[in-house]
Amino acid sequence: MRDDESCYQAVKSRDGRFDGAFFVGVRTTGIYCRPSCPATTPKRENVAFYPxxxxxxGEGFRACKRCRPDSAPGSADWHFRGDVVARAMRLxxxxxxxxxxxxxxADRLGYSSRQVRRQLTAEVGAGPVALARAQRAQSARVLLQTTELPVTEIAFASGFASVRQFNDTIKEIYALTPREVRGTGPGPAVTAAAGVPLRLPYRRPYAAGEIFDFLGRRALPGVEEITGERGARIYRRTLRLPHGPGFAAVHEEHGDRGWLDCVLQLSELRDLTAATQRIRRLFDLDxxxxxxxxxxxxxxxxxxLAAARPGLRAPGAADPHxxxxKAVLGQQITVEAARRLGGTLVEAYGERLPSSCGSLTTLFPATSVLAGADLEELGMPRSRRATIITLAAALDSGAVVLDPGADREKAERDLLALRGIGPWTAGYIRMRSLGDPDVLLSGDVALNQALARHPGARPDGWSPWGxxxxxxxWNSL
Incomplete structure (x- = not known):
């Protein structure tokens, strides 16, 4: 949390870089806003700041209807930190x-419920239940404003235990009934079958072209695709979600608007929050x-290099497993060769979906399937196939944990303990699967080529953004 005076200066300048980093409550109106809210700046004595x-x-403030603070980009703190509070926020x-x-x-974090509650309240100003409640309300608002689903169905799809709890929460946070929230939507609602349209916000600038290039070169047929011309592309992929499969379509952005357009098609709307967060991690939007x-x-x-490509991101993963x-498939071969191997793996062991979306027909193979396969279709050396099988078994059993709340240091140690996993593979998994912002890939051929062009490079000074x-x-090549 920044000091109050620097927070107020950010509010006065409407600095969008701090959206999601803190929130400002205005005592005279009972409304809370993001720092970049276009409304008239309140007097200093009338505001309070919240993390x-x-x-x-929790202090009784309602969400501003102009700046919609509940939909601000996530705090970058939870993106790069590895402590228990950051891990809890990601989970x-x-x-x-x-x-x-x-x-x-608490079980996932290895702490007691009381310890987790105390640490979150001390730093974030709210316990886990209140944080989840705020998230449910935001999911409900999206569904109310973008779909024609009945209000009762939205209540349970958003994670509320009862319609009464849903109604009370929406009224408290937005000062509107659910039906009134529906009337404030940006445009005509669509049927649930057509998908849930979202705007995924980020902090400017955002190098959309480079991230679409990166994902396109690695897209596996049947699981991922990129269509369209550069500047107007659409990235689509299948999603393995807690309650069933889904599809996501993300549009390449025009003009640095501050968000990416996305459409999610879900088997179960209860997966809206999980699907949204997984796409956010994939596109490094926080x-x-x-x-x-x-x-x-x-x-x-x-x-x-940073000046030449402002807003360059480090893509994460929609599915860490x-x-x-894919990191093991890519050991010591080119990106294109790894993509071909991945396509063969998907064709042989992927889970076919009952319905398709364009060329998307398949979920990436489950770790339980790969752990029991011989993988002879890949035509790889036996040792490399054994590494994939060993990794899949470790992921399936929980011996290696790569979920959003994983301890990154422990995960890397557990990976390195597996036969066939070396520093490059463990580092790449840490960078992509765990979204670690500070991985400088030792032993990477392309990275070493780039460093050779810059004999004056000082890698020791690049942390925590390795x-x-x-x-x-990579892009400099």
């Missing part, structure tokens, strides 16, 4: 509270590009 939307709601964002309760969250650029500004190598298996340094150097 989360849930904390502001709550993935919907763990709705699926497993506070006890399930990063703070200003902090990364400022850190690299005076570096003789990365300063010019998929990204981990993953972004890696992508800038």
């Amino acid at each position: 989360s939307a849930a904390a502001a709601q 709550i964002g993935d919907g763990v509270i709705d699926r497993e309760g506070v006890g399930g969250l 990063a703070d590009p200003a902090a990364v650029a400022a850190h690299f500004a005076d570096d003789p190598v990365l300063g010019p 998929e990204a981990a298996v 993953s972004y340094a890696t992508h800038h150097l």
Whole structure:
């Protein structure tokens, strides 16, 4: 949490870089806003600052109808930190509270429920239940404003235990009934079968072209596709979600608007939160590009590279297990060769879906399937096939954990303990599957080629943004 005076200066300047980093409650109106809200700046004595939307709601503030603070980009703190609070916030964002309760969250973190509650309240200003409640309300607002689903169905799809709880929460947070919230939507609603249209916000700038290039070169047939011309492409993929399969379509952005358009088609609307967060991680939408650029500004190598590609992101993963298996497939071969191997793996062991979306027909193979396969179809050396099988078994049993709340240091140690997993593979999995922003891939051929062009490079000074340094150097080739 920043000090109050610097927070107020950010509010006065309507600085969008701080959206999601803190929230401002206006005592005279009872409304809370994001720092960039276009409304008249309130007097200093009339405002209070909160580290989360849930904390502001807990103090009785209602969400502003102009800046919609509940839909601000996620705090970059939870993106790069690895402590228990950050891990908890990532798990709550993935919907763990709705699926497993506070006890399930605590078990995943290795702490007691009381300890988790105390640490979250101390830093975020709200406990896990309040944070999950705020997230449910935001999911409900999206469904109310973008679909024609009955209000009762939306209540349960958003994770509420009862219609009464749903009605009371919406009225408290938005000062509107659910039907009134529906009337404030941006346009005509669509049927649930047509998908849920979303705007996924980010902090400007955003190098959309580069991230679509990166994903397109690695897209596996049947699971992923990119269509259209550069500047107007659509990335589509299948999703393995807690309650059933889904599809996501993300549109390449025009003009740095501050969001990516996305449409989600879900077997169960209860998976809206999980699907949204997984796409956000894939496209690295909660990063703070200003902090990364400022850190690299005076570096003789990365300063010019960062200036040439403002807003370059480090893509994460929509499915961390998929990204981990693809990392093993990519050992010591080209990206295109790894893509062909991945396509063969999907064709032989992928889960066919009952309905398709364009060329998307298949879920990436489940770890339980790969753990019991011989993988002879891949035509790979026996040792490499054994590594995939060993990794799949470890992921399936929980011996290696790659969920959003995983301890990154422990996950890397557990990966390195597996036969056939070396520093490059463990680092790549840590960067992609776990979204770690500070991985400079040792032993990477392309990275070493880029470094050879810059004999004055000082990698020791690139932390805590090593993953972004890696992508800038890759793009410099």
